[in-house]
Amino acid sequence: MRILSIHNNYQIRGGEDESRELEERLLQNMGHEVEVYQENNDRVLAINAVNLALRTVWSTEAFNIVKQKLIDKAFDIVHVQNFFPLISPSVYYAAKEQGVPVVQTLRNYRLLCPNGLFFRDGKVCVDCLGKPIPYPGVLHSCYRDSLAASSVSATMITVHRAMQTWKEKVDLFIVKTEFARQKFIEGGFPAEKILLKPNFVDPDPGVGAGLGGYALFVGRLSPEKGLDTLLAAWQQLKNPMPLKIVGDGPLAGEVAKAAEKSPKIEWLGRKSMAEVYALMGEAMVLIFP
Secondary structure, three states: OOOEEEEEEEEOHHHHHHHHHHHHHHHHHHHOOOEEEEHHHHHHHHHHHHHHHHHHHHHHHHHHHHHHHHHHHOOEEEEEOOEEEEEOOOHHHHHOOOOOEEEEEEOOOOOOOOOOOOOOEEEEEOOOOOOOOHHHHHHHHOOOOHHHHHHHHHHHHHHHHOOOOHOOOOOOEOOHHHHHHHHHEEEEEEHHHHEOOOOOOOEEEEEEEOOOEEEEEEOEEEEHHOOHHHHHHHHHHOOOOEEEEEEEOOOOHHHHHHHHHHOEEEEEEOOOOOHHHHHHHHOEOOOOO
C-alpha cells in the first residue's frame, strides 16, 4: 500500500509528533510505502498575520503540493495527521479531486474547539461543543490567549463545518480513546466514520523492575496536563518520594523553580524515547495528574 502522510509539526515536539513517526515507521517495517509531506510551525514567524489567517482556513500552497504529489504517484490513501495551521483542510479537497481516500487522525479537539483542548482557565470547558459557530472560544480568547488567533481558529472550524468538509471530504477518522469518540459524535461527526485505534509502543521495551524508588511524570509541561496540581501536591507532602519530571513546554520555568525549592523534585528536561522507557521501567509509580 502507498500512503501519503501529512503532518504539521509543532514548535515544541510533543506526543503527536512521536506518535505519527512511530506509526509511519511501523507501516514501513510491514512493507508499506510511506511518503511524508510536512510543514513546521517555525515558518509561522515568517508569514504575516493576514496571510497566516487565510492559509489556516485554506492553504492554496498545500492544496497544490498535495495535488501534484497525487498526480506524480499513485497513492492508495492520504493520511492527514495534523493540518493546523499551515496545511489546512484544503488537502482533503486535493485528495478528493484525485479520487484518493482520506483518513484523518484526531489527536486533539481542534475540529470542535478553537484551542483544541476543551480546557479554559484551569478547568474543563465544553462551551463550544455542538455550536455551529464556536463563539465562546473567541469571546474568551481561548487559543494562545489571543482574540485574533482564537478568531482565526474559530473561522476555520465554522467555514469547514458549513462546507460539510468533515462529513463529505474525510472517509475515516481515527481517535485514540472511546471518550474522544463520544465527544466527536456529540459534536456532530458521523459515528460510522470514527474508528478507535489506541496509541501503541514499538518496539516493546519489556517490563521494568520498578526498583528506582521514585515517581515519574512524562509529558508536555502545560496547564492542561495538571502540572500545577502535581507541583503543589508534592510540596505539601511531609515526606514525599522523589519525583522526576520529563518534558518541556510553557510551564518549564515553574517546574524549574519547584525543583530548586525542593530536593524531592527533579526536572530532567526532554529525553529520547529509549531514555523515557528506561526511566519508566525503574519508576515506582507513574503520575497522571
